[in-house]
Amino acid sequence: MSNLASNFNQKIDYVFKVVLIGDSAVGKSQLLARFARNEFSLESKATIGVEFQTKTLVIDHKTIKAQIWDTAGQERYRAVTSAYYRGSVGAMLVYDITKPQSFDHVTKWLEELRGHADNNIVVMLVGNKSDLGTLRAVPSEDAKEFAQRENLFFMEASALEATNVESAFVTVLTEIYRIVGKKSLIPNEEAESGSSSLLKGTKLVVPRQEPEPQASSCCWSS
Template sequence: MTTAPYNYSYIFKYIIIGDMGVGKSCLLHQFTEKKFMADCPHTIGVEFGTRIIEVSGQKIKLQIWDTAGQERFRAVTRSYYRGAAGALMVYDITRRSTYNHLSSWLTDARNLTNPNTVIILIGNKADLEAQRDVTYEEAKQFAEENGLLFLEASAKTGENVEDAFLEAAKKIYQNIQDGSLDLNAAESGVQHKPSAPQGGRLTSEPQPPKEGCSC
């Protein structure tokens, strides 16, 4: 039996933010396609990718919006922040300027997403250790001071790319379980999508979970 393409319980909306050239599109491509794009073009506006993952036995579809880093696209990309359940904030460990701009990206994320949006800080290009310009310790401290998850990753080798998307999803799922994330709120960034019964059809509208349903 083949698995139905819509066999997942939740949809989580993610955004990827950060300066131009930090590897946002490459991270998305590595996560969705398991490949590295060596000559990745700069994103104009936004790009989109999806993948189904599993968290605590639940299949979850990630809808990932990759935003352009250039200042001239900020007005366009800011509209995609609303309703994001997770945000991946990326800098390049070999370019301190991209790290120095994190406060500005974080301000946008805090102002334009809901208070429960899970933000994970990602230091990309960890494979370029010899060219490192930002230490692991200082980035970790920045993350801790601002209540962020933190990982260093490499879109080139794939190191920690999977973990970055999964850790954010685990935290979002935990927020659903403990009730701190209201699935009925339009800006939650999460849709609950029950599996269709055999021979049945799926409704396109997200449905709230039934009280006391153990199915």
């Protein structure tokens, strides 16, 4: 019981809002479930509107609460979910390596993200379903070139096999924290009180950062 009380009273130093975007059925919800709860379901249903999960982790001795929002990929929900981009400081832009159309739409998703959030937020391009390598339709090099051109981080991942899922999220959160540290921002004091205002995320003015060279190719899955 003491451990439970300790966790409940844990001081949160920063709250970072991260959004998951991309076409329907590319595996956004599965990536989130794997990262937040280490779960995967073969019978996952399409997300309706917006859902979110939280996960607390420690980066450089600071306690970070990640609020990760899962936005529905269906076109008819775009107007509903666009409001949730506001205040986000990170984004996971997801496509399916077996569906070239989902990669073709990445440009449109990125434009929409930058239209509703600060266009300098930390973005990770994620090629999901790397476990289906024999069905690959999107070459890794194409995605890597796009990421480099748009100053995005890039990894291929598998929610099914839990490959690179945590690495992708932690890379984004660590980069956000690094930028916050450089700007010497004051930790969000409301985090401890659980204020509903946290649902809007912690809005940061993030300077454009060139991804470190190894970030776009550090974690390749076969």
